[in-house]
Amino acid sequence: MTRAGDDAERSDEEERRYVTPAGDDAERSDEEQRRYVTAPRTEIAWQRLSPRMLLIHPVHELLRELPLLIGGLVLGSTTGNQSWTVAVLALSAVVGVARWFTTSYRIEADPESGQVQLRAGLLHRKVLSVPRNRIRSVQTDARLLHRLFGLAVLRVSTGQETRGEHGSGAFELDAVRVEQVPRLRAILLAESPQPVDAATAEPVASSTVLARWQPSWLRYSPLSLSGLLTMAAAVGVIYQSGAFGPLQHSRLAKLGLEAAQRLGMAATVAVVAAVVLVASVVLAVLRSLVTYGNLVLWRRADVLHLRHGLLRLRERTYDMSRLRGGTLREPLLVRIFGGARLDAVMTGVHGAGESSVLLPPCPHSTAKAVLTGLVGDPDVVAGPLRGHGPRAAARRWTRALGLPLLIGAALAVLTVLKGTSVVPLWLWTAWVAIAAWCVLLAADRVAALGHRVDSRWLVMRAGSLERRRDCLATAGIIGWTVRQSPLQRRAGVATLVAATAAGVKRYPLIDVPEDQAWAVAAQASPWVADSIWARR
Amino acid sequence: MVDPAHPPSRRAPLRWAIGGVVPWLLLAAGQVVWIAFDRRLLWLHIVIAVVTVLGAAISLSVVPLWRYRVHRWEIGPQAVYTRTGWLVQERRIAPISRVQTIDTYRGPLDRLLGLANVTVTTASSAGAVHIAALDVAVAEHLVAQLTDIAAIGGEDAT
Numbered sequence: 001m002t003r004a005g006d007d008a009e010r011s012d013e014e015e016r017r018y019v020t021p022a023g024d025d026a027e028r029s030d031e032e033q034r035r036y037v038t039a040p041r042t043e044i045a046w047q048r049l050s051p052r053m054l055l056i057h058p059v060h061e062l063l064r065e066l067p068l069l070i071g072g073l074v075l076g077s078t079t080g081n082q083s084w085t086v087a088v089l090a091l092s093a094v095v096g097v098a099r100w101f102t103t104s105y106r107i108e109a110d111p112e113s114g115q116v117q118l119r120a121g122l123l124h125r126k127v128l129s130v131p132r133n134r135i136r137s138v139q140t141d142a143r144l145l146h147r148l149f150g151l152a153v154l155r156v157s158t159g160q161e162t163r164g165e166h167g168s169g170a171f172e173l174d175a176v177r178v179e180q181v182p183r184l185r186a187i188l189l190a191e192s193p194q195p196v197d198a199a200t201a202e203p204v205a206s207s208t209v210l211a212r213w214q215p216s217w218l219r220y221s222p223l224s225l226s227g228l229l230t231m232a233a234a235v236g237v238i239y240q241s242g243a244f245g246p247l248q249h250s251r252l253a254k255l256g257l258e259a260a261q262r263l264g265m266a267a268t269v270a271v272v273a274a275v276v277l278v279a280s281v282v283l284a285v286l287r288s289l290v291t292y293g294n295l296v297l298w299r300r301a302d303v304l305h306l307r308h309g310l311l312r313l314r315e316r317t318y319d320m321s322r323l324r325g326g327t328l329r330e331p332l333l334v335r336i337f338g339g340a341r342l343d344a345v346m347t348g349v350h351g352a353g354e355s356s357v358l359l360p361p362c363p364h365s366t367a368k369a370v371l372t373g374l375v376g377d378p379d380v381v382a383g384p385l386r387g388h389g390p391r392a393a394a395r396r397w398t399r400a401l402g403l404p405l406l407i408g409a410a411l412a413v414l415t416v417l418k419g420t421s422v423v424p425l426w427l428w429t430a431w432v433a434i435a436a437w438c439v440l441l442a443a444d445r446v447a448a449l450g451h452r453v454d455s456r457w458l459v460m461r462a463g464s465l466e467r468r469r470d471c472l473a474t475a476g477i478i479g480w481t482v483r484q485s486p487l488q489r490r491a492g493v494a495t496l497v498a499a500t501a502a503g504v505k506r507y508p509l510i511d512v513p514e515d516q517a518w519a520v521a522a523q524a525s526p527w528v529a530d531s532i533w534a535r536r
Numbered sequence: 537m538v539d540p541a542h543p544p545s546r547r548a549p550l551r552w553a554i555g556g557v558v559p560w561l562l563l564a565a566g567q568v569v570w571i572a573f574d575r576r577l578l579w580l581h582i583v584i585a586v587v588t589v590l591g592a593a594i595s596l597s598v599v600p601l602w603r604y605r606v607h608r609w610e611i612g613p614q615a616v617y618t619r620t621g622w623l624v625q626e627r628r629i630a631p632i633s634r635v636q637t638i639d640t641y642r643g644p645l646d647r648l649l650g651l652a653n654v655t656v657t658t659a660s661s662a663g664a665v666h667i668a669a670l671d672v673a674v675a676e677h678l679v680a681q682l683t684d685i686a687a688i689g690g691e692d693a694t
Binding site: 478482483484485499501532 | 614623630
């Protein structure tokens with residue numbers, strides 16, 4: 001884990017001191033030195049996780065092996081010998097209990113040179129070590145069962161593993177008592193304990209609440225795809241568990257088939273579509289409610305806290321000194337209801353996905369207000385943008401309409417050559433619908449495109465289906481790329497990419513007029529404006 | 537912005553030509569084997585052969601020279617600046633004060649021709665600056681120079 005910095009994705013202040021051709025070697029020797037200095041280290045006892053996990057682990061193990069269990073049940077019922085089921089149950093229980101006995105952790109005392117270590121693994125023993133001075137954030141996560149037993153999973157991240165926090169390399173203490181969490185968090189982050197009222201886990205008075213979930217936020221979720229995805233996942237699980245075969249021959253399936261025959265093809269499709277639609281809407285709303293109901297975002301001094309989840313409670317902290325801006329995301333289906341999402345742009349936090357979410361779909365004004373509070377400049381969040389001119393607009397139009405126009409021409413030629421019977425009317429209707437959709441899309445994309453730059457903030461907006469407004473602190477920009485394809489050269493535009501260590505790392509500004517591209521970079525970064533190439 | 541001043545090594549086009557033609561040669565070898573075992577579909581053989589020869593010719597002649605015309609690099613007192621590519625062209629600038637590592641890479645072909653590639657990485661995965669196909673002496677001098685400049689500045693790398 002500490003070696004994750006070895007590949008290209010070196011993040012953060014990691015290794016900044018070791019600027020040599022063989023930077024890694026230098027670091028290694030430095031670490032060895034450190035190890036040498038603290039060599040007569042007193043052995044610190046390994047600690048076990050909460051013994052309550054003895055009850056939780058077997059259940060989780062059982063859930064994880066659900067397909068196996070169903071297989072055991074099926075095998076048991078076909079062979080008439082239920083010992084298979086018992087065997088699977090017993091195995092799960094043993095593995096679960098063994099997991100607790102084989103996992104332990106310890107925290108070395110010195111916050112500078114000490115390490116946090118986790119020893120785990122039933123068959124493959126492994127020890128994860130994280131230097132304490134590299135710990136960037138501590139997150140907690142409590143699934144339903146954990147909460148029933150008053151436990152929480154504590155996840156430590158160094159900000160280096162950008163490959164997802166649930167990977168095998170993740171450092172997590174699964175699980176510790178909820179009462180221990182504030183103390184552990186304070187120890188790990190080497191700060192004073194956060195005075196959170198333990199009984200209610202509500203933020204105390206000295207902190208300001210930035211946003212609190214409202215039931216009205218649910219209106220943004222019905223049309224999201226999450227409901228459909230949930231259903232697809234459920235079907236996948238059923239299929240994988242082998243329950244599909246028995247289901248195929250069951251009475252339920254027969255009844256369904258008979259009903260379908262009675263209704264006829266068209267009606268059946270309509271009914272199934274309606275059922276899927278209703279189910280997906282209900283699931284999407286439920287999912288949103290369960291994941292984000294009771295969300296609270298609050299700020300205390302220089303730390304942002306985010307907590308959400310009705311059943312599975314998740315809590316994150318973000319260090320404001322590592323904040324490099326924010327992204328206002330407006331997917332089309334959220335935007336038409338006047339909503340927006342808010343992502344944090346942080347160093348050491350993966351830019352895409354759940355780990356950087358500050359606000360789920362919520363009213364536009366809320367997202368804006370929170371972002372304004374974070375960046376401290378209302379113009380950055382809502383101020384007017386500078387468009388990219390007619391050539392960029394023309395490129396949006398040709399991209400969106402090129403293919404529909406080609407298809408339309410082909411259809412017209414076919415009609416003229418072979419007569420109207422070859423191209424049925426519904427094909428033309430569909431073509432008109434698609435072309436109209438493309439026109440709207442292109443118009444929306446043209447309207448979205450724009451940027452705004454001053455010496456402190458770079459703002460860029462683009463997109464229609466997934467519109468985003470990235471607000472990036474110019475101090476965090478550590479590289480500029482101007483990229484031109486042959487078509488862009490002909491049109492006299494370029495894609496300007498701001499590189500940063502935070503968020504998604506790569507923030508492109510598409511189709512800026514050629515002559516403006518470097519001007520934007522120079523305005524944002526003094527080291528570009530002062531460079532010998534700009535002054536020559 | 538003025539373009540960076542220095543071209544890559546004079547042997548760079550040769551290196552790009554060899555590197556570019558190898559995949560086409562492998563494809564051609566595959567076709568020879570195919571035609572030895574299966575002579576039906578003669579027209580298909582001819583079409584693929586023509587495509588292969590064209591591809592090889594372009595990657596042997598046009599691409600390396602085009603690349604040589606585009607590729608430029610320069611180190612300023614504060615920043616590294618490069619221009620790369622052929623069809624799609626990129627100019628990239630990174631501040632030396634934020635440089636994290638400076639790597640030199642020499643593949644077998646580079647060693648044969650006495651070339652070296654230098655990669656300057658910063659804390660962002662989108663901001664690494666690649667300077668390709670330099671003479672070894674130039675690359676060594678460049679690395680030394682960059683290391684010197686980078687050691688002076690002590691800014692935060694993010």
